[in-house]
Amino acid sequence: xxxxxHRVKLTTDVAIIGSGIGGLCxxxxxxxxxxxxxxxxxxxxxxxxxxxxxxKGFTIPTASWMLLYGKDDPVYQTLSEVGxxxxxxxxxxxxxxxxxxxxxxxxxxxxxxxxxxxxxxCEDAEEVSRVMTAIGxxxxxxxxxxxxxxxxxxxYSQNEWIHDVFQxxxxxxxxxxxxxxxxxxxxRTLLSFQGKDEFQIPRNGLKDIIDAFEKSIKDNxxxxxxxxxxxxIIVENGQVRGITAQKDSRIELEAKIVISNxxxxxxxxxxxxxSFGSExxxxxxxxxxxxxxMDYLFTTNKPLLDFxxxxxxxxxxxxxxxxVPTMMWPEHAQGGKHLLHGFAVPESTLDYDPAVxxxxxxxxxxxxxxDFNEYGGELLLxxxxxxxxxxxxxxxxxxxxxxxxxxxxxxxxxxVKPQGWIVGAGAAESGRMVAKRIMEESx
Amino acid sequence: xxxxxxxxxxxGCGSCVLFCPEEALTxxxxxxxxxxxxxxxxxxxxxxxCANDALEDT
Numbered sequence: 001x002x003x004x005x006h007r008v009k010l011t012t013d014v015a016i017i018g019s020g021i022g023g024l025c026x027x028x029x030x031x032x033x034x035x036x037x038x039x040x041x042x043x044x045x046x047x048x049x050x051x052x053x054x055x056k057g058f059t060i061p062t063a064s065w066m067l068l069y070g071k072d073d074p075v076y077q078t079l080s081e082v083g084x085x086x087x088x089x090x091x092x093x094x095x096x097x098x099x100x101x102x103x104x105x106x107x108x109x110x111x112x113x114x115x116x117x118x119x120x121x122c123e124d125a126e127e128v129s130r131v132m133t134a135i136g137x138x139x140x141x142x143x144x145x146x147x148x149x150x151x152x153x154x155x156y157s158q159n160e161w162i163h164d165v166f167q168x169x170x171x172x173x174x175x176x177x178x179x180x181x182x183x184x185x186x187x188r189t190l191l192s193f194q195g196k197d198e199f200q201i202p203r204n205g206l207k208d209i210i211d212a213f214e215k216s217i218k219d220n221x222x223x224x225x226x227x228x229x230x231x232x233i234i235v236e237n238g239q240v241r242g243i244t245a246q247k248d249s250r251i252e253l254e255a256k257i258v259i260s261n262x263x264x265x266x267x268x269x270x271x272x273x274x275s276f277g278s279e280x281x282x283x284x285x286x287x288x289x290x291x292x293x294m295d296y297l298f299t300t301n302k303p304l305l306d307f308x309x310x311x312x313x314x315x316x317x318x319x320x321x322x323x324v325p326t327m328m329w330p331e332h333a334q335g336g337k338h339l340l341h342g343f344a345v346p347e348s349t350l351d352y353d354p355a356v357x358x359x360x361x362x363x364x365x366x367x368x369x370x371d372f373n374e375y376g377g378e379l380l381l382x383x384x385x386x387x388x389x390x391x392x393x394x395x396x397x398x399x400x401x402x403x404x405x406x407x408x409x410x411x412x413x414x415x416v417k418p419q420g421w422i423v424g425a426g427a428a429e430s431g432r433m434v435a436k437r438i439m440e441e442s443x
Numbered sequence: 444x445x446x447x448x449x450x451x452x453x454x455g456c457g458s459c460v461l462f463c464p465e466e467a468l469t470x471x472x473x474x475x476x477x478x479x480x481x482x483x484x485x486x487x488x489x490x491x492x493c494a495n496d497a498l499e500d501t
Contacts, residue, residue, distance in 0.1 A: 386454050
């Protein structure tokens with residue numbers, strides 16, 4: 001039988017495995033500086049967990065919802081730097097958030113929000129003052145990451161409600177529990193919000209951001225190959241040489257630099273464990289563990305919240321964040337329907353039963369929204385972000401460096417976030433750092 | 444021929460649900476994906492989408 005292997009040989013300056021927001025930020029900056037970049041993406045669309053798709057007529061995020069820091073977000077900054085930042089976005093306005101404490105709902109004030117919320121949670125003014133003073137001091141002298149935030153806070157307060165207010169925030173920001181999150185990272189995250197723009201959401205969700213990145217990269221001569229699965233990172237004498245991939249045919253891509261946006265564990269798998277020393281293999285094995293989250297989308301006939309921001313419920317069984325995205329963009333639903341989004345973290349992110357978590361979540365749902373059934377509430381989508389489709393590839397504060405022991409092989413994304421940068425913003429910042437490093441090294 | 448969920452691998456992350464062009468996949472309360480064979484065209488996009496190797500074409 002006659003047959004032949006279809007094989008395509010290509011060359012590029014920079015090969016990027018995966019088109020998550022870290023990879024796209026890195027690619028856009030490098031392409032804008034004249035590097036030829038080639039992105040290989042196994043999915044039909046780019047963006048990974050940082051985009052939105054249409055599902056049953058609704059605009060649904062693949063995971064991330066928003067530009068966390070609005071126009072100050074590293075994602076938006078990157079688009080600005082490459083001249084691709086004409087994105088129509090909206091913000092929640094005032095109040096940006098509300099808190100439900102003891103069954104009552106309170107607006108997040110523009111100033112003095114934390115003290116205000118803690119004062120509602122705890123009647124003992126002295127205890128609130130003690131916590132606020134400790135937070136203030138810790139912001140200028142960041143505590144060690146060796147202590148969890150829960151243990152750090154216990155030094156100043158044993159009040160359950162105070163702890164719950166913080167836990168609600170940690171759930172949403174990090175997909176973790178306060179007894180898992182390093183204390184230093186919580187304080188750095190608090191600081192990261194100071195003086196920054198409010199969160200913003202584009203008209204078609206984060207897809208608008210990803211479209212802008214794709215256009216910029218292609219306009220600068222970059223290639224984006226979807227439906228393309230990378231099979232191997234080729235390493236010779238401690239130096240990266242390229243990759244092999246499978247699309248319609250086998251692709252052999254020679255590259256001076258390879259950037260992996262698929263997580264440090266997968267990077268090792270693709271390059272082969274023999275290419276790395278035991279010290280690095282142990283580091284990745286010990287530190288890179290995904291954060292998890294139970295994510296729900298419901299449709300309703302009327303909006304279940306009266307504002308477009310986030311409702312935090314520290315007083316529910318799991319500390320849930322809720323939003324009605326259609327209050328900001330009615331176009332995200334069809335037929336006059338509304339969306340309700342809920343996100344919670346299991347009690348332990350290392351050991352949990354998703355089915356049990358679902359039962360708890362549904363109880364919380366009815367507690368917070370007793371009109372849910374009356375408003376025609378129906379489940380649209382349930383998700384358990386974990387494993388290879390997690391909230392983030394690494395626990396906050398456990399990320400490793402972007403550089404690898406292999407010359408010209410880097411990781412970007414949410415397994416290698418710099419300290420104090422959370423979720424998508426952290427992934428983006430890692431991509432920016434690697435782009436800067438590459439430019440510095442070649443100048 | 445049919446798309447089958449490998450239950451031991453499926454974690455219910457829902458990525459296959461969103462990328463299926465026929466909207467033939469759902470995540471059950473057990474957080475295992477399910478294929479609606481009436482809607483599935485076996486385009487195999489879901490196999491490529493799943494990062495946990497939880498789908499196979501039998």
